[in-house]
Amino acid sequence: MSKRASLLGRSRPSEKLTREEVAALDKAILSPEPPAKPPGNKGNGPQRMVPKDLLTFRWSLECPGCDFKVTGDGQPHPGQRLARCGRCKEVLVRGDG
Helix, strand or coil: CHHHHHHCCCCCHHHCCCHHHHHHHHHHHHCCCCCCCCCCCCCCCCCCCCCHHHCCCEEEEECCCCCCEEEEECCCCCCCEEEECCCCCCEEECCCC
16 A cells, blocks of 8 residues: 555655754745846836826816716816716806816
């Protein structure tokens, strides 16, 4: 039977690792050294400048009439229409303040 057990890939008691050897192998496997990064680039790609008019911003607010959440995007100027409320159908316009 011991011959059959060795044929199945089971280790014999004399071939087993000691606790110290198992702990040393676990420590070596769990703490690999991190790969070295090339100096100077810091992992970032090339940089480009983007004009301000190409940027869009997302905003949200509560409708003053019914407290319904209204969202939009862009940078509205004073007096410009922002959005239309989906619940009370009021048109929201940016104030001066």
